[in-house]
Amino acid sequence: MDQARRIALLIDTATTWGQGLIEGIANYARDNARNWLFSIEPRGKYDRMMLAPTWRGHGVIARITHADLAEQLMSLRFPAVNVSWYSLAEGVIPRCTCDERAAARLAAEYFLGKGYRQFAYCGSTLRPNYHDRFGDEFRQTIAAEGYPCPAFQPEPKEFAALDSEEQLQQLSRWLSDLPHPTAVLAFDDVQGRQVTEACAQAGLLAPQDIAVLGGEHDELSSRISSPPLSGIDQNPLEVGFCAAEMLDDMLSGRDLVEFNRMIPPRRIVTRHSTDKVAMQDDLLAMAVRYIRDHAGENFRIEDLLAEVPISRRAMEIGFRKHLGRTPREEIRRARIERAVCLLCDTDWPVTRIAAACGFDRPELLTRAFRKELKTTPSDFRKRGARPA
Structure with missing residues (x-):
């Protein structure tokens, strides 16, 4: 030594x-x-x-x-x-x-993948004179997809002079003026929890009216938020x-x-504050929910169509229009999201995780990981969890 x-x-x-x-x-x-x-x-x-x-x-x-x-x-x-x-x-x-810009892009992709088309950003009110590259990247990514993204940006000194209740009221008014449903990214979990509290004060439901994602994942902030707050695992x-x-x-x-x-x-840690599919077509939303609820099962498109009263052609067109991918691609995406959670939150071997995510063989999980995340399940696990 x-x-x-x-x-x-x-x-x-x-x-x-x-x-x-x-x-x-x-x-x-x-x-x-x-x-x-x-x-x-x-x-x-x-x-x-x-x-x-x-x-x-x-x-x-x-x-x-x-x-x-x-x-x-x-x-x-x-x-x-x-x-x-x-x-x-x-x-x-x-x-x-x-990488703050990569974190912002991950947040944008997450919301877009849930079908949201109305967005907003709540920056930190506790960092005067700070250049918020995270917020800039999120808004630019959303704008590149053709959607507006208003931001909560009060004058720092004036906002800091308000007491906590006055600050909450100002944030509540801003949230009430947004169209619903809107996906809101908050700078961090401190700001994210303030957004969920302001929603409650304004009589807004999260995630039904306002879906809230914190820019980081903090266990305590997530748990004491009502509803529990989703966040970005910054590795x-x-x-x-x-x-x-x-x-x-x-x-x-x-x-x-x-x-x-x-x-x-590393990933988005999904809690109740974003647990909603934002699609106006009820049948398509039902199909997406079925896929996510059954991601651990080895089901087929035919099984999905048996549960959702929609034609295969209509479902294909709807998925491409609203999500930018096919139903089969959505199934693979949901299975990978489940695998990511199990890799992060359990010490299960990859063979067990593959079976629990609807893959017949571990090689199929590895192939899907390489295609979607440009890595393998084992390397992904090592990247954020050094052995004890």
């Missing part, structure tokens, strides 16, 4: 994202026999973090969210890696984080692992392969 090195982790410990980052960093140190001693304190997501003036160590992994921390790390010249979406100290301190384990790998290279004097390393998001 190499000599002990002190590593400061300026990362929040209160969210699923922060906890996953820390776990990924610890996994890297363990898997590579690095004798790292971690300096870490309990912190909230919006705590203003700084290195203690008396701290003496070897390297830092930090969510650099304000200029003072960026300037402190640059002046101290510790090897450091930024794991935040903020691009402070860009070109000086390397960065490893979830914090892999981000932490890769950030630690970058820091290790710097500590060892090796050149970085990538100065800015963007890790793709």
Whole structure:
């Protein structure tokens, strides 16, 4: 084992994202026999973090969210890696984080795949002077499909001066003015939970009137939201692992392969806040619901037609018009979504997962994964869940 090195982790410990980052960093140190001693304190997501003036160590992994921390790390010249979406100290301190633009595109594809044609974006009201590339990419992706995407963008200082109830009322009025149903992407789960609360105050139903997706997945925020909040799994384990790998290279004097390393998001974690098929044709919606409810079964198109009173031709035309894919492609998509959940949430072997997702043989699951996700089930699992 190499000599002990002190590593400061300026990362929040209160969210699923922060906890996953820390776990990924610890996994890297363990898997590579690095004798790292971690300096870490309990912190909230919006705590203003700084290195203690008396701290003496070897390297830092930090969510650099304000200029003072960026300037402190640059002046101290510790090897450091930024794991935040903020691009402070860009070109000086390397960065490893979830690819925010890829996360936004994943959200857009998710809503479009559910049949939504009305969209909106709720940005963070807690990040003044922040360039929201995540929101920009979502709105641009939706616009490229030919749909408008209004955003909730109150004046930051005026909004911050309101108490929490006044803020909720302003958000409720904005939601009430949207056409229904609308798919709303929120910057994060803090904002997403505020949207579900504002829906309740405005007498709107989620997901029937407003489907709400959080830009990250936080277990606690999801569970205490009413209804439980869907979110984007930003792959914090892999981000932490890769950030630690970058820091290790710097500590060892090796050149970085990538100065800015963007890790793709892992999946959408679907909870009740988006659990709706948004299609005006009731029979097509019934067909999509049947497919998703029976994704674990090895059923055929004929079985679907026996349950839904629609002709095969009408169903083919309707699926292509509203979803942009055939019923067979929708079945494969639903099975892959189920397989993704089982790969993330269980330790089942791939053979068992394939059987539980309607695939006769594991090779068919692997083939479908390669076609849809450009990876294999085993590699997908390794990417976000290092072995214990």
